[in-house]
Amino acid sequence: MRANEGCVGSYGDDAMSQTLNARFSEVFGAEVRVFPIMTGTAANSLALSALVAPYGAVLCDQSAHISNDEGGAPEFFMHGAKLVTLPSADGRMIPEALRTGLRANAQGGILKPPIQALSLTQATEWGTVYALKDLAALCSIAHEHDIPVHLDGSRLSNAIAHLGCTPAEATWKTGVDVLSFGGTKCGAMAAEAVVFFVNDRTRPALKDFERRIKRSGHLWSKARFLSAQLLALLENDLWLKNSAHANAMAQRIVESLRRHAGAQLPFETQGNEVFVILPDRLVAELEAAGYAFYRWPTPEGVSGTLIRLVTSFYTREEDVEALLAEIAA
Amino acid sequence: MRANEGCVGSYGDDAMSQTLNARFSEVFGAEVRVFPIMTGTAANSLALSALVAPYGAVLCDQSAHISNDEGGAPEFFMHGAKLVTLPSADGRMIPEALRTGLRANAQGGILKPPIQALSLTQATEWGTVYALKDLAALCSIAHEHDIPVHLDGSRLSNAIAHLGCTPAEATWKTGVDVLSFGGTKCGAMAAEAVVFFVNDRTRPALKDFERRIKRSGHLWSKARFLSAQLLALLENDLWLKNSAHANAMAQRIVESLRRHAGAQLPFETQGNEVFVILPDRLVAELEAAGYAFYRWPTPEGVSGTLIRLVTSFYTREEDVEALLAEIAA
Amino acid sequence: MRANEGCVGSYGDDAMSQTLNARFSEVFGAEVRVFPIMTGTAANSLALSALVAPYGAVLCDQSAHISNDEGGAPEFFMHGAKLVTLPSADGRMIPEALRTGLRANAQGGILKPPIQALSLTQATEWGTVYALKDLAALCSIAHEHDIPVHLDGSRLSNAIAHLGCTPAEATWKTGVDVLSFGGTKCGAMAAEAVVFFVNDRTRPALKDFERRIKRSGHLWSKARFLSAQLLALLENDLWLKNSAHANAMAQRIVESLRRHAGAQLPFETQGNEVFVILPDRLVAELEAAGYAFYRWPTPEGVSGTLIRLVTSFYTREEDVEALLAEIAA
Amino acid sequence: MRANEGCVGSYGDDAMSQTLNARFSEVFGAEVRVFPIMTGTAANSLALSALVAPYGAVLCDQSAHISNDEGGAPEFFMHGAKLVTLPSADGRMIPEALRTGLRANAQGGILKPPIQALSLTQATEWGTVYALKDLAALCSIAHEHDIPVHLDGSRLSNAIAHLGCTPAEATWKTGVDVLSFGGTKCGAMAAEAVVFFVNDRTRPALKDFERRIKRSGHLWSKARFLSAQLLALLENDLWLKNSAHANAMAQRIVESLRRHAGAQLPFETQGNEVFVILPDRLVAELEAAGYAFYRWPTPEGVSGTLIRLVTSFYTREEDVEALLAEIAA
Structure with missing residues (x-):
């Protein structure tokens, strides 16, 4: 109701939207850039599209939402880039499988789209939660190969609540570069966000990210109604x-x-x-x-x-x- | 607030969303299929992507929003299909120019993406409004060529208010096949809709339209919050x-x-x-x-x-x- | 050398190119439409792109060339449509696995890109050859589900030589709807072809197929040099x-x-x-x-x-x- | 006939193909990277796709082949990036029009796909030839804006013959960054090439360019038959x-x-x-x-x-x- 008061600028040029970067930076204890998005499918797909060339590929677990439950949205936003999946017992990718997957991909040479992002899910699709050291091991392998890590955090809040850690520990301190922040499942009407932790792996993806949002029809003119939801969720750790x-x-x-x-x-x-x-x-x-x-x-x-x-x-x-x-x- | 009450089905399986087709059919005096979408850019782009093959083209006025102001969204949703523009003095396409444009396209044979949709804008980007007979003349030419007509109705309500006609007269009675219904500019938080007037030209596009919505990340899980806005706008002709x-x-x-x-x-x-x-x-x-x-x-x-x-x-x-x-x- | 003589029409308007449909129809004992293409990757990808919507999917064996060895070309030509793979022991898809795969896909509803083509490979990537009755069983399941069958025939000639059957028995009589005909591996400089067996499942794909070829830069102006290679291969069963x-x-x-x-x-x-x-x-x-x-x-x-x-x-x-x-x- | 002798490596791993970079570097008097391609449409489209992001745009003359005669191929290869055209009297773009076009694009901000390449045609589609100083003026404006220049050189040989200049003067000395080298119109069976003049504007596009070729089905296994044509054309200035x-x-x-x-x-x-x-x-x-x-x-x-x-x-x-x-x- 508060967001509805008065006449404000559009496309994010309003007081609420303009506090988002600072507010999320505070909550995550690091410099971030936040882009509010209305659905998780769009947040995941937009994030990946900024990391991966159309001729590239994303590595993910075989249970990943991006691979099974988004109606092909990641492939659409990435212009046909490929999702390469790895098997696991309970949705938690195994470091050794990741190494093997990266090796097989590299051996394929020009015949295989090169892996340009690792996408992990926390909490996973099977309701399990990665221990932070296991997540860190995976991120570390990715970074060794110059591959940025995307985290599908549609249920990140459940994972943080389970682990009893800080948002920082759950993400960038463990090696996450880009986060799909989930708000809808923990209370919002429709509010997710792509959160970039600013570093050398994310900087190129940040450039023109807003253009990708506009180009996919995900830029709200009355952005405050999206921002207000995110701010409310962060207030008092709601x-x-x-x-x-x-x-x-x-x-x-x-x-x-x-x-x-x-x-x-x-x-x-x-x-x-x-x-x-x-x-x-x-x-x-x-x-x-x-x-x-x-x-x-x-x-x-x-x-x-x-x-x-x-x-x-x-x-x-x-x-x-x-x-x-x-x-x- | 009413939409927030109780626990309801997701993805449109709620009481409000389920009345949309009937309510819009009543308002437009025809059988329609309505798909709520949160932005006008997405509504236009989704509608066109269902009418046009990736190797096809859309004909529109040179002032059209889809051509100038949507950051390339139509081309993205249509997988690279082309927007072919025609000049006009005030945003209102001239029937003779339409005929010439269609002829030039056909003469190009395989070298030119074939025109598979006509997109008009009412009220136009320059604030002018087509007289209904002029709109009908354009639709009629398109139909002669087996081309369906899309209407960017981001400001349709302003046009109807100006013309003093019924929603039916402003759309399908004049030859419009698919409408981007604008809600945000006339009061909604973020609510537009793609409205298909059910006929032989739109039936193929209707098939799997919901898949296109999902695949572009535009399917709300809590759909009622989108439907509620549209229903409120229609109530008492708001x-x-x-x-x-x-x-x-x-x-x-x-x-x-x-x-x-x-x-x-x-x-x-x-x-x-x-x-x-x-x-x-x-x-x-x-x-x-x-x-x-x-x-x-x-x-x-x-x-x-x-x-x-x-x-x-x-x-x-x-x-x-x-x-x-x-x-x- | 013969193809180089004289001055002829371009883009297929030459005597050699104009005999292709008749010559292939004769060899395959059925009405076909033939489109010469210079690489197998392009032939496969173009064929599939005409069968599958961008939001759809192709089912294939996990060993398939389209899935592993074409650098993401099928996804590019299909605008992001998905390749869904099934496991097998030796590259030959198992009918029961096909049924299971189709069922799982259908259960996913809107969350999974719908299977719109089955792609099989004969001879397979592991050097094995389907018995005709096994191939027929797979085609029959696909057709029950209204799904057309594409055959990657990069090594079809090896399979026919092994089976001792006719080209007709190896293809449409067994249920194949669209064939990637391989010429390069059996002698051509660079000549493959997409061969459509004209039926109700292929008719929609035939429409505008030449536009897809042009749009991907695969239309030779001096088409006779491509046609000549195909004709030479067919001469005396070379x-x-x-x-x-x-x-x-x-x-x-x-x-x-x-x-x-x-x-x-x-x-x-x-x-x-x-x-x-x-x-x-x-x-x-x-x-x-x-x-x-x-x-x-x-x-x-x-x-x-x-x-x-x-x-x-x-x-x-x-x-x-x-x-x-x-x-x- | 010479290319057909003996058994050689595939995909460019043959003696003829391996001399291409050196031979073209010699002819153009600069360090180049050459990628043989069989059609001009593919050469243009591949070159542009390496320069422009899917959300970007190319500026070209309204008469350009890429805009009018390639069946939408550039849009396909660029994944929906836009061609923005400028009017001219005779196919030769006017420097002032270029400045105006770039300004209008920049003012559109996020609503307009940003111009990321300038594509010029020499000789033009209307049979005229740019004087080198006029071409240089256009390239210089592009470079001021950090925009690389692509030259559609389907008829470059005609322009060079007309101008009496060297290949170097006609291209990189004038500011051209990437060239579609035309071979088919001046004698080849089917042989064009994308020629990158190695500099800071082209280096990012060079990375993974071969993947783009493979992904569009334009990589010949028997590459020598393509290379042989190009080498023959260069021999004795044929x-x-x-x-x-x-x-x-x-x-x-x-x-x-x-x-x-x-x-x-x-x-x-x-x-x-x-x-x-x-x-x-x-x-x-x-x-x-x-x-x-x-x-x-x-x-x-x-x-x-x-x-x-x-x-x-x-x-x-x-x-x-x-x-x-x-x-x-």
Whole structure:
């Protein structure tokens, strides 16, 4: 409501938008350049398009959102540059696999688009969280190869809440060069941001980044309505508090499911996502009782139905307890 | 605020979003398919990308926003398809020029990207408004050549308010096939829409249109916040009332400037834009008094400074009078 | 030399070029449209770009040339459409894997680029050849899903020579819709072709295909020099005779290597490619003797060096015997 | 025939291809990097794609081949970057117009794709030739703005023959940074080249240029057949001798037409192209006699038919005389 008051400049020429760089620099403890973007898909894709030439490639985990869930947006924004994926057990890339992937790519010579960015996801798509030293190991390998690191931080707040670290430790101190800052999942109406940590690896990408935003139709004329959301999330650590609540709700679910004989938990729950394999019949009964689930392909050789339970700032304890009681019954 | 209540489905699976097709069909008196989009640049570019192959072309006026002011977005969304421009005196394309342009393109054979869409702008970039019969003549030529018509309706509400016609008459009854519906300029925070009038020319473009939206990062997860804005604009004709006010303010400015010896008005003001050439010294004095203007290149052989004055739903009469008094003084 | 005589029309308006459609239709026993192209990468990429929308995807084997060895060309020509790969043991896609891949893609809904073409390779990248009934099974699954089939036929002549079938049986009778016809590997200077078997699945792709060729800079003004090469290959089955010779040379190598204790042959050799794992020391000795090899990553857990030996129309028996003698010694 | 002898390395790893850089450096009297390409459209488009970001723009004359006659190839290779055209009387860009164009572009700020290359054509599309000092003036303006200059030299040999200058004077000494070297029009089967004059403006474009060639399907495996053509053209100045002959034939035509009452010559003929407006009836009679012409749109207010007569290395004096006699009769 405050953002709606008065008549202000457009395209970021307003008081709120103009504090963004300073505010994010303060929160992250480093010089950053912030570009508010309304969707995570656009934030990821824009960030990568500034790092990678159309004839290049991005290395990422096989579970990455950019590879599986963005309808080809990264390829569109990057003008056909390729996503090269590496296998992992739980969404966390393995340093040795990264070295092998980079080597295989280089050996391909002119026949393979060269890797020009590493994209990691924290918390991962499977709800796991990288330990900071593991993330640092990956970033370090990338940097050895002169490759900048992009972090899909759609759930960064959940990871920070889980790790109990600072935003700085979770990002640039570990080697992250460009961050897709997630705001929508932790409370915003529609507000993400591309955050560049200013260094020699990001400087070329910063040049003309606003042109890329404009060219993809992502530049709001009334930018203050986007900035206001981001500022509100940062105020009194609201983004982290909201995510801590979501994490706690997920832990409550996990604790209960662990005691349930029929439930299998294929991954550690460290953020706000619980993946659980339940007996087909139980899932059917829950659905009959009014619940709706997003189903995942069940791993081969396993019986039951793999569902994902996602908690949020808005998940109420009573709703969680009701579901758990229903499962237990 | 109402849109923020409760827990609803995402990506358009909410009550508000699900009424959009019906509501717009009612307002436009025809079967339409509506896709909410947050910026006009994205709405135009997405619409055209669904009509034109990457090896094709769009015909538009040389003043068109898509050609001059969108940072290359149409070319990006259309994967390099070409914008072919035609000259006009005041932003209104001339039927004979359209025929000539289509003929020259066809004669080029394989050497020229084929024209696959006609894009018109109403109200135009110079603040003029097509008479409906002139618009119909252009649409009719396009249809003779099996070419669909896109209307950049960023200021459609101003045109409708000026013409005193119905939304139906302003669009599909005149031959428009796809509309970029402008909401931001007439009051929304950030809400435009691509509106397809369902017919044989638009049906192929409708297929997979939502995939194009997702792929460009323009699909909101919390879609209701976008839908709510559009519904509010349509309620009690708010979009048209807001635009009528803006038009009236522009007319007030024009009336006053017409009586000013030093002012030249190169175009008719029919919507919410006044283009006026003022003596350089006057402009300097107004700036010294605190006004800020967007300057246009002054036509050759004319002395003075060409500025654009844009009015809106938010333009107050007292502010207009203050400016006019300052000019008169 | 004959093509160089006299003054003829350009861009295909010459006597040689104008017989191509009829000549290929005769050879393939079906109505075809032929577009001469100078490289296999361009032929594959152009063919796929005509079948797949920029927001779509192609399904192919993980060993496919389009996925691994074309420097991102298919993604460039398809404007960022995605290559989705399926695993296989020896380059021959497994029907069940195809069904699973199509199902997983469809379940992704709007989040996954839709599969709009199946691309198969015959002979495969590992030198194996699909039995016609297996190829037919794959084509049939694709057609059930309304998906056209592209065949990378860079080594089609080797496959036909191996199978002893007709060009018709090897292609459209088995379900192939569009063929990249390989000429360079079986004798041409630089001449491939995109061959469309005219049917309902290919008709939309045929429209404007020549525009795609022009737009990618692949339209020769002196087209006869390209056409002449293709016609020469078809004359008296030269393409097939050349490939039969290449196959025979490869078989000679395989027979000898099978008797060599230190050699492992990971794949059946059915065309003109022999993949063999030799002891590291032997490879080093051969290199010292003046041979040069293209090395492949050796499969995990296997010792030795995986090399590829490719034979051609130009491979002389004495050279093969000399190599085999050197290995035996 | 010589290139066909023996068994050599592929993709440029052959004796002929490996002399190209040295040979062209010698001919142009400067350090160059040469990339053989089979068509002029591809050479132009590849060169520009290495200079201009997808969100950028190229400035060129309104008559430029890249803008009018390449089926949208530059936009394809540049991933949607824009061609901004400037008007001129005869295909030769006017320095003042260039300054104005650059200024207008810069004033557009983020709304206009930034100009990142200047593309000039020598000889121009209208058969005129820039004086070297005029070309130098344009290059100098571009360089002042940190913009590299590309020269479409499809007819460079005709311009050099006309100017009587050295290849060095015609290119880098005048300020050209990257050249599309034309070979096909002056004798080759299909051989053009992108020639980079190595300097600070071209160095970034040189990086990975071969990847761009591969990615667009323009990398020949049997590269020697392309290199051989280029080397043959350079031998004993064959390219220049061929073009001098073509120019002389064009001059012969012009001299005769100047004396013909009904003929109007709208442009100076300085290369191998004669544009002439003939009475409609005369054109019809010539066509009845078996001649075929490429017709151009006749300028407004002029009666008659505008045709283009192009001479080449292969144009015989007796054929020219026969045509002129027919016209005179």
